[in-house]
Amino acid sequence: MIKVDQEKCIGCGLCAGNSPENFVINSNGKAEAISQTVNALAKEAAKDCPVGAISVK
Numbered sequence: 001m002i003k004v005d006q007e008k009c010i011g012c013g014l015c016a017g018n019s020p021e022n023f024v025i026n027s028n029g030k031a032e033a034i035s036q037t038v039n040a041l042a043k044e045a046a047k048d049c050p051v052g053a054i055s056v057k
């Protein structure tokens, strides 16, 4: 499961840029998971998110 905490996300775009098959920036300017497949890129996005908004499990 991939989840983005909408409160924490600052919309930097890093996750969507590095892992476009997993994340998009929604109309609120926040990232949203568009896939529930936890792959290496999703895990990396969770690790790299500057505010720790992404959880993968």
Ligand code: SF4
Pocket: 004, 008, 009, 010, 011, 012, 013, 014, 015, 016, 030, 031, 048, 049, 050, 051, 052, 053, 054
């Ligand atoms: S990397 Fe984190 S803060 Fe940046 S858009 Fe993605 S979820 Fe939001």
